[in-house]
Amino acid sequence: MTSRRSFIGGLAVVLTAPITLGAAAKAATSPTKFDGVLPKIRRIEAKSGGRLGVACRIAGTGVQFGYRENELFPICSTFKTLAAAFILHRVDGGIEQLDRSMEVPHNAVVANSPTTKNHAGGAMTVAQLCEAAVTVSDNGAANLLLASFGGPPQLTAYLRSIGDTVTRLDRIEPELNESVPGDPRDTTSPLAMIEDYERLALGDSLSQKSRAQLVDWLVANKTGDDRIRAGLPKRWKCGDKTGTGEHGSTNDAAVIWPTSGNPVLMSLYLTGTGQSLVKRNATIASVSRALVEAIEA
Numbered sequence: 024m025t026s027r028r029s030f031i032g033g034l035a036v037v038l039t040a041p042i043t044l045g046a047a048a049k050a051a052t053s054p055t056k057f058d059g060v061l062p063k064i065r066r067i068e069a070k071s072g073g074r075l076g077v078a079c080r081i082a083g084t085g086v087q088f089g090y091r092e093n094e095l096f097p098i099c100s101t102f103k104t105l106a107a108a109f110i111l112h113r114v115d116g117g118i119e120q121l122d123r124s125m126e127v128p129h130n131a132v133v134a135n136s137p138t139t140k141n142h143a144g145g146a147m148t149v150a151q152l153c154e155a156a157v158t159v160s161d162n163g164a165a166n167l168l169l170a171s172f173g174g175p176p177q178l179t180a181y182l183r184s185i186g187d188t189v190t191r192l193d194r195i196e197p198e199l200n201e202s203v204p205g206d207p208r209d210t211t212s213p214l215a216m217i218e219d220y221e222r223l224a225l226g227d228s229l230s231q232k233s234r235a236q237l238v239d240w241l242v243a244n245k246t247g248d249d250r251i252r253a254g255l256p257k258r259w260k261c262g263d264k265t266g267t268g269e270h271g272s273t274n275d276a277a278v279i280w281p282t283s284g285n286p287v288l289m290s291l292y293l294t295g296t297g298q299s300l301v302k303r304n305a306t307i308a309s310v311s312r313a314l315v316e317a318i319e320a
Contacts, residue, residue, distance in 0.1 A: 056081075056317060057088040063313040064090045071306045073271050073296025078213035079314045082225055082286045088314065092214040095189075096292035097202035099266025100160045101216065101276045102178070102192050102209070106168050107153040107240060108223045109181045111233035113172060121150035121236075125167060134197050136163030157240040157264060162196035169195055175209075182219065185228050189215035200268030202294060216276045217288035224262065224278045225286055238262050241278065249304040250275040251289055254311025256319075258282050271296035273303040275311075281318070289314060 057079075068075040068090075076096050080087035113119035127142045138155035139147065140163070147155075152168050155161035169175060175192035182190050192199065193208040200209075222228040224238050241262025250273075252261050263277035276290040291307050298306065 056086045056320075057314075058317075060088055060313055060317045061090065064310060067306060067309050067313070071293060071296045071298055071303070073293050073298070075306070075310070076213040076290075076292040077310055077314075078217045078288075078290050079318075080217050080221070080288045081284070081318065082221055082288060084285055088317070089214060093212050095207060095210040095212055096274070096294055097200070097266075097268050097270075097272040098190065098192065098209050098211045099200050099202065099268040099272055099274050100162075100165070100196075101211070101264050101266040101274050101290075102190075102199070103156045103160065103165050104223075104237070104241065104264040104276065105182060105190070105192075105219060106165060106178055107157050108219075108229065108233075108237055109172060109178055110149060110153055110168060111229050111237055112181065115230045115233050119149060119171070121148065121153075123149050125149060125152065125171065127163070127167065131163045131167055133162050133166065136161050139163035139167070154240055154243070158243045158245055160246050160265065166195045175199075185219070185222055187215050187219050190219065200266075200272070202268040202270045202272040204270060204295060211292075213290045213292050216290040216292075220276060220278050220288050220290070225288075238278070247275055247277070249301075250307040251277045251279075251291065251311045253304070253308035254313075254315055255279065256282070256315065259315075267300070268294075270294055271298060271303060273300070273307060275307050287318065 064077055076094055077090040078092040110119055114121055124146045126146050127139050129143045132140045132143045137159050138161045152164040155164035179191045190211040244263055246265045247263040250265055251263050255261055260280040261277050263275055266274035272294040274292045279287040291310050293303060293306055
Protein backbone atom coordinates (compact mmCIF):
# COMPACT_ATOMS: atom_id res chain seq x y z
CA MET A 24 0.00 0.00 0.00
CA THR A 25 1.26 3.50 -0.81
CA SER A 26 2.49 5.30 2.30
CA ARG A 27 1.00 8.62 3.37
CA ARG A 28 4.33 10.35 2.76
CA SER A 29 4.90 8.92 -0.72
CA PHE A 30 1.33 9.84 -1.56
CA ILE A 31 2.15 13.50 -0.87
CA GLY A 32 4.85 13.33 -3.51
CA GLY A 33 2.25 12.10 -5.97
CA LEU A 34 0.08 15.08 -5.15
CA ALA A 35 2.65 17.59 -6.35
CA VAL A 36 1.15 18.02 -9.81
CA VAL A 37 -2.38 18.26 -8.42
CA LEU A 38 -1.35 20.92 -5.92
CA THR A 39 0.47 23.00 -8.52
CA ALA A 40 -2.83 24.02 -10.07
CA PRO A 41 -5.55 24.67 -7.50
CA ILE A 42 -9.11 23.51 -8.08
CA THR A 43 -11.15 26.30 -9.66
CA LEU A 44 -13.72 27.53 -7.16
CA GLY A 45 -16.51 29.21 -9.07
CA ALA A 46 -20.28 29.45 -9.11
CA ALA A 47 -20.61 25.73 -9.75
CA ALA A 48 -18.95 24.98 -6.43
CA LYS A 49 -21.69 26.90 -4.64
CA ALA A 50 -24.56 24.90 -6.12
CA ALA A 51 -27.21 23.28 -3.95
CA THR A 52 -27.42 19.58 -3.20
CA SER A 53 -27.23 17.54 -6.38
CA PRO A 54 -30.66 16.23 -7.40
CA THR A 55 -29.21 12.87 -8.44
CA LYS A 56 -25.80 11.97 -6.98
CA PHE A 57 -26.96 11.95 -3.35
CA ASP A 58 -30.48 10.59 -3.86
CA GLY A 59 -31.29 8.25 -1.01
CA VAL A 60 -28.69 9.62 1.40
CA LEU A 61 -31.00 11.83 3.47
CA PRO A 62 -33.09 9.00 5.00
CA LYS A 63 -29.87 7.19 5.96
CA ILE A 64 -28.47 10.29 7.65
CA ARG A 65 -31.70 10.84 9.57
CA ARG A 66 -31.66 7.24 10.79
CA ILE A 67 -28.05 7.56 11.90
CA GLU A 68 -28.84 10.79 13.74
CA ALA A 69 -31.87 9.30 15.46
CA LYS A 70 -29.83 6.31 16.61
CA SER A 71 -27.14 8.60 18.03
CA GLY A 72 -29.63 10.52 20.15
CA GLY A 73 -27.82 13.74 19.29
CA ARG A 74 -27.69 16.44 16.63
CA LEU A 75 -25.75 15.65 13.48
CA GLY A 76 -24.40 18.05 10.87
CA VAL A 77 -23.14 16.92 7.47
CA ALA A 78 -21.54 18.68 4.51
CA CYS A 79 -20.02 16.87 1.55
CA ARG A 80 -18.88 18.34 -1.77
CA ILE A 81 -17.18 16.94 -4.83
CA ALA A 82 -14.71 19.74 -5.48
CA GLY A 83 -15.13 21.83 -8.59
CA THR A 84 -18.35 20.14 -9.72
CA GLY A 85 -21.20 21.79 -7.83
CA VAL A 86 -22.27 18.37 -6.55
CA GLN A 87 -22.82 18.43 -2.81
CA PHE A 88 -24.96 17.17 0.06
CA GLY A 89 -25.89 18.87 3.27
CA TYR A 90 -27.84 18.06 6.41
CA ARG A 91 -28.00 20.76 9.09
CA GLU A 92 -25.04 22.09 7.15
CA ASN A 93 -25.68 25.71 8.14
CA GLU A 94 -26.30 25.02 11.83
CA LEU A 95 -23.64 25.87 14.40
CA PHE A 96 -21.68 23.10 16.12
CA PRO A 97 -18.82 23.16 18.64
CA ILE A 98 -15.62 23.40 16.62
CA CYS A 99 -13.42 21.60 19.18
CA SER A 100 -10.01 20.64 17.78
CA THR A 101 -11.03 20.96 14.14
CA PHE A 102 -9.90 24.59 14.52
CA LYS A 103 -6.29 23.37 14.51
CA THR A 104 -6.28 22.94 10.74
CA LEU A 105 -7.33 26.57 10.43
CA ALA A 106 -4.68 27.73 12.91
CA ALA A 107 -1.97 25.88 10.98
CA ALA A 108 -3.27 27.41 7.75
CA PHE A 109 -3.06 30.90 9.27
CA ILE A 110 0.54 30.19 10.26
CA LEU A 111 1.27 29.17 6.66
CA HIS A 112 -0.47 32.32 5.39
CA ARG A 113 1.85 34.35 7.62
CA VAL A 114 4.83 32.41 6.25
CA ASP A 115 3.67 33.24 2.72
CA GLY A 116 3.59 36.91 3.72
CA GLY A 117 7.07 36.86 5.24
CA ILE A 118 5.71 37.46 8.75
CA GLU A 119 6.48 34.01 10.16
CA GLN A 120 9.08 31.31 9.60
CA LEU A 121 8.46 27.59 10.02
CA ASP A 122 11.98 27.06 11.34
CA ARG A 123 11.64 29.75 14.02
CA SER A 124 12.25 28.36 17.49
CA MET A 125 9.62 28.98 20.17
CA GLU A 126 9.99 28.39 23.88
CA VAL A 127 7.73 25.76 25.44
CA PRO A 128 7.17 26.87 29.04
CA HIS A 129 6.08 24.26 31.55
CA ASN A 130 2.69 25.95 31.99
CA ALA A 131 1.99 25.49 28.27
CA VAL A 132 1.56 21.76 28.82
CA VAL A 133 -2.19 21.41 29.31
CA ALA A 134 -4.38 18.30 29.03
CA ASN A 135 -3.73 16.26 25.86
CA SER A 136 -0.31 17.63 25.00
CA PRO A 137 1.53 14.41 24.05
CA THR A 138 4.32 16.15 22.13
CA THR A 139 4.82 19.43 23.94
CA LYS A 140 5.06 17.66 27.30
CA ASN A 141 8.33 16.15 26.07
CA HIS A 142 9.70 19.62 25.29
CA ALA A 143 8.54 21.49 28.40
CA GLY A 144 11.23 23.92 29.46
CA GLY A 145 12.82 23.65 26.03
CA ALA A 146 11.81 24.77 22.57
CA MET A 147 10.11 23.61 19.38
CA THR A 148 10.02 25.11 15.90
CA VAL A 149 6.85 26.61 14.51
CA ALA A 150 6.69 23.71 12.04
CA GLN A 151 6.95 21.17 14.85
CA LEU A 152 4.16 22.91 16.74
CA CYS A 153 1.92 22.86 13.65
CA GLU A 154 2.66 19.19 13.05
CA ALA A 155 1.88 18.32 16.67
CA ALA A 156 -1.34 20.34 16.67
CA VAL A 157 -2.67 18.77 13.48
CA THR A 158 -1.37 15.20 13.59
CA VAL A 159 -1.82 14.33 17.27
CA SER A 160 -4.14 17.20 18.28
CA ASP A 161 -1.63 18.54 20.80
CA ASN A 162 -3.40 21.21 22.84
CA GLY A 163 -0.26 22.84 24.18
CA ALA A 164 1.09 23.23 20.66
CA ALA A 165 -2.18 24.74 19.47
CA ASN A 166 -2.19 27.28 22.30
CA LEU A 167 1.38 28.32 21.52
CA LEU A 168 0.45 28.81 17.87
CA LEU A 169 -2.56 30.90 18.86
CA ALA A 170 -0.38 33.04 21.11
CA SER A 171 2.14 33.53 18.30
CA PHE A 172 -0.33 35.50 16.19
CA GLY A 173 -2.40 37.26 18.84
CA GLY A 174 -4.94 34.67 19.97
CA PRO A 175 -8.38 33.44 18.89
CA PRO A 176 -9.68 36.84 17.65
CA GLN A 177 -6.87 37.02 15.10
CA LEU A 178 -7.70 33.54 13.79
CA THR A 179 -11.34 34.57 13.42
CA ALA A 180 -10.26 37.72 11.57
CA TYR A 181 -8.15 35.62 9.19
CA LEU A 182 -11.12 33.38 8.45
CA ARG A 183 -13.23 36.44 7.64
CA SER A 184 -10.51 37.58 5.24
CA ILE A 185 -10.74 34.36 3.21
CA GLY A 186 -14.54 34.41 3.05
CA ASP A 187 -15.65 32.41 6.09
CA THR A 188 -18.35 34.51 7.79
CA VAL A 189 -19.42 31.77 10.20
CA THR A 190 -16.54 30.12 12.05
CA ARG A 191 -15.30 31.78 15.22
CA LEU A 192 -12.76 30.96 17.89
CA ASP A 193 -13.09 32.66 21.25
CA ARG A 194 -11.07 30.63 23.75
CA ILE A 195 -8.01 28.44 23.95
CA GLU A 196 -7.51 24.80 24.87
CA PRO A 197 -9.03 23.10 26.74
CA GLU A 198 -11.81 25.59 27.62
CA LEU A 199 -13.03 25.85 24.03
CA ASN A 200 -14.26 22.25 24.25
CA GLU A 201 -17.01 22.99 26.80
CA SER A 202 -19.52 22.74 23.93
CA VAL A 203 -22.48 24.07 25.94
CA PRO A 204 -25.66 23.77 23.84
CA GLY A 205 -26.64 27.13 22.39
CA ASP A 206 -23.31 28.81 23.17
CA PRO A 207 -22.15 30.57 19.98
CA ARG A 208 -18.53 30.70 21.12
CA ASP A 209 -16.00 28.44 19.42
CA THR A 210 -18.38 27.23 16.73
CA THR A 211 -18.51 26.51 13.03
CA SER A 212 -20.95 24.99 10.57
CA PRO A 213 -20.31 21.88 8.48
CA LEU A 214 -20.66 23.92 5.29
CA ALA A 215 -18.28 26.64 6.46
CA MET A 216 -15.67 24.02 7.30
CA ILE A 217 -15.69 22.25 3.93
CA GLU A 218 -15.48 25.62 2.21
CA ASP A 219 -12.45 26.48 4.33
CA TYR A 220 -10.83 23.15 3.43
CA GLU A 221 -11.60 23.78 -0.24
CA ARG A 222 -9.97 27.22 -0.12
CA LEU A 223 -6.96 26.12 1.92
CA ALA A 224 -6.17 22.58 0.76
CA LEU A 225 -7.35 22.80 -2.85
CA GLY A 226 -7.77 26.47 -3.72
CA ASP A 227 -5.41 29.42 -3.93
CA SER A 228 -5.73 30.97 -0.46
CA LEU A 229 -2.23 29.63 0.29
CA SER A 230 0.84 29.40 -1.91
CA GLN A 231 1.54 26.09 -3.64
CA LYS A 232 4.26 25.26 -1.12
CA SER A 233 2.10 26.09 1.89
CA ARG A 234 -0.88 24.25 0.46
CA ALA A 235 1.27 21.14 0.02
CA GLN A 236 2.55 21.47 3.59
CA LEU A 237 -0.96 21.74 5.01
CA VAL A 238 -2.06 18.66 3.08
CA ASP A 239 1.04 16.80 4.27
CA TRP A 240 0.09 17.45 7.90
CA LEU A 241 -3.55 16.48 7.33
CA VAL A 242 -2.69 13.21 5.60
CA ALA A 243 -0.27 12.39 8.44
CA ASN A 244 -3.03 12.78 11.06
CA LYS A 245 -3.02 9.96 13.61
CA THR A 246 -6.32 10.64 15.40
CA GLY A 247 -8.90 9.98 12.69
CA ASP A 248 -8.69 6.29 11.84
CA ASP A 249 -12.03 5.50 13.53
CA ARG A 250 -14.02 8.37 12.04
CA ILE A 251 -14.25 9.54 8.40
CA ARG A 252 -11.33 7.34 7.35
CA ALA A 253 -13.14 4.25 8.68
CA GLY A 254 -15.90 4.75 6.11
CA LEU A 255 -13.60 5.15 3.10
CA PRO A 256 -12.38 2.52 0.64
CA LYS A 257 -8.85 1.46 1.55
CA ARG A 258 -7.26 2.94 -1.57
CA TRP A 259 -8.78 6.38 -1.07
CA LYS A 260 -6.42 8.90 0.50
CA CYS A 261 -7.59 11.19 3.27
CA GLY A 262 -6.30 14.20 5.14
CA ASP A 263 -8.40 15.08 8.16
CA LYS A 264 -8.60 16.74 11.55
CA THR A 265 -10.77 15.46 14.36
CA GLY A 266 -12.29 17.25 17.32
CA THR A 267 -13.79 15.98 20.58
CA GLY A 268 -15.47 17.90 23.38
CA GLU A 269 -18.07 17.79 26.11
CA HIS A 270 -21.78 17.00 25.59
CA GLY A 271 -20.84 14.22 23.20
CA SER A 272 -19.26 16.57 20.68
CA THR A 273 -17.42 14.47 18.10
CA ASN A 274 -16.19 15.92 14.81
CA ASP A 275 -14.09 15.23 11.76
CA ALA A 276 -13.32 17.38 8.71
CA ALA A 277 -11.47 16.03 5.71
CA VAL A 278 -10.22 16.42 2.19
CA ILE A 279 -10.33 13.10 0.37
CA TRP A 280 -8.81 11.85 -2.88
CA PRO A 281 -10.74 8.93 -4.43
CA THR A 282 -8.82 6.64 -6.77
CA SER A 283 -10.45 8.52 -9.66
CA GLY A 284 -12.35 11.76 -10.05
CA ASN A 285 -12.18 15.04 -8.21
CA PRO A 286 -11.27 15.44 -4.53
CA VAL A 287 -14.08 15.30 -1.98
CA LEU A 288 -14.59 17.66 0.96
CA MET A 289 -16.41 16.21 3.96
CA SER A 290 -17.18 17.57 7.43
CA LEU A 291 -19.23 15.74 10.04
CA TYR A 292 -20.25 17.25 13.38
CA LEU A 293 -22.08 15.45 16.18
CA THR A 294 -23.13 16.90 19.54
CA GLY A 295 -25.70 16.46 22.29
CA THR A 296 -25.44 12.68 22.50
CA GLY A 297 -24.88 10.42 25.47
CA GLN A 298 -23.20 7.73 23.37
CA SER A 299 -19.81 6.39 24.36
CA LEU A 300 -16.82 7.63 22.36
CA VAL A 301 -16.61 4.30 20.56
CA LYS A 302 -20.22 4.60 19.43
CA ARG A 303 -19.80 8.26 18.48
CA ASN A 304 -16.83 7.34 16.32
CA ALA A 305 -18.94 4.63 14.71
CA THR A 306 -21.68 7.18 14.04
CA ILE A 307 -19.23 9.40 12.16
CA ALA A 308 -17.88 6.40 10.24
CA SER A 309 -21.43 5.37 9.29
CA VAL A 310 -22.13 8.79 7.80
CA SER A 311 -18.86 8.70 5.88
CA ARG A 312 -19.74 5.26 4.53
CA ALA A 313 -23.21 6.41 3.42
CA LEU A 314 -21.75 9.38 1.56
CA VAL A 315 -19.11 7.22 -0.13
CA GLU A 316 -21.79 4.80 -1.32
CA ALA A 317 -23.58 7.71 -2.99
CA ILE A 318 -20.40 9.06 -4.55
CA GLU A 319 -19.49 5.66 -5.97
CA ALA A 320 -22.99 4.92 -7.28
